[in-house]
Amino acid sequence: MENNKQFLTGHEVVVQACIDADATHMFGYPITPGTEILSGWIKKCQDNKDLHFLQTEDEIAAGFTVCGALMAGSKSFTATAGPGTVLMQDAMGMADGMRLPFVTIIAQRGGPSSGTVIYSQQEVNLAIHGGNGEGLRIVYSPSTVEELYVLTRKTFNVAWEYRFPSVLLTDGYLLKTKQDVVLNFVGENVEPKPLVSEHTQKNIRNIYTFEQELMDELTNQKQDFDEMAKEVTEFESYKVESCDELIIAHGIVGAAARDAVDELKKQGKNVGLFRPITLSPFPKDELNKLCKQVKKIMIVESSMGQLKDLVKQNLDTQVEIDGLYKPAVGIETEEIIKLFK
Amino acid sequence: MNIKILLSGDGGQGIQLIANMICQAAFETDFHVTAIPNYGLEQRGGVSLNFIQISDKKQVYPKFTKPDILLIMSPQAKERVEEYQENGELKLEIGDYESILKENNVPKQSQNIFCLGLIAKILEEKEILKKENIFELLEKKLSTKPGWEENKKAFDLGNTL
Structure with a gap:
């Protein structure tokens, strides 16, 4: 047995990643399937007096408390899910406007409304575009428990390095999965710093008097975002060399798709996988490069087509699009294999 | 080798407890x-x-979707896992052991431990783990709690069938 092998749930891995990222404050309101992130963090606070938490009266309060703590320079975060992700948009929208390094862990569950407490991939749009206006956010979608660790660490780093609100978009399946894992992250933590120092005056705004002022600000933000995208955009291309057909999937469905590709290759079928790891910024260039070589793409997701919409927005290549869209239910490897019979 | 086990029962029957025992014992071997x-x-x-x-x-x-071992501990659970049932898997249905459980006075609250014994035996036969691995965990978890003697007997009964 490897010495550093541990048997952990996704929730436990996320909490460990937040601690290892040097996060110090969590503000949240419990909601399934993300509750164990809050309760796990609270448990850690009992042993480590450098860690702090506040369970607020709702997600709106949690989100704005994160905004305040961030401005004071504390590495703060929240975790939420489903209807909680909707309430969180108010504070996330402020973070969009003020470019706060706001870290949210979203545990997707079924919707609309309370839906199910288990699983979905239906919060992609909310994670990327949930605020009013056109806020720019970095959104990671991990596919395995070990990747959950790495990407949680990265979410904090990119938030503080580039000062864009950053989301770790996961789901109830990945968080509840218990698995033998080896947690490993290469790189240093980005240091937090107060956005306003004690004896200086600085006006970080989320409201403008003139239309032109806001447009100028948003134009600058977009330029910074596009510049950042060159550094941050991530994807996985799996067995895509000279493939004829390409599966596109993200998050945990991406893990099922990877297994499906292995099986399909054994059956002599030339199918590869493209998995965006950052849903925002989206790996557009790589998608288009691959789409030039394939006859067909097959989008597989646990929603009615939120990934499909993202792909279509980014696609400037003519290619046949097919897909399997199963809102709020898991998609097993066997089902993906069947698509290529 | 990939052994897939689906455990099903009513909430409160102790499905998650026996799942944890099986997983923890397997984790302590070299398997994933x-x-x-x-x-x-x-x-x-x-x-x-x-x-x-x-x-x-x-x-x-x-x-x-295709378990190798399927445990069904209640009629409600049987209905829920219908899509996972097909010929080929090893199906363990609590109903099939009704007379044995009655003869041996296994109380309802120990039926999950009886099933754990059954599964421990299968996993030992498949050379995945030894029943002692699971029993030790069980002892650690339940030996100071009420009903331990019944649970111990239920485990042994399942394990020797």
């Missing part, structure tokens, strides 16, 4: 373990499932 619970909003009375994979290769996707 992936497990995911599944239950709804109910605190009690709903169907409780756990999907377990014990494998020599890491299985990253936690769910599956």
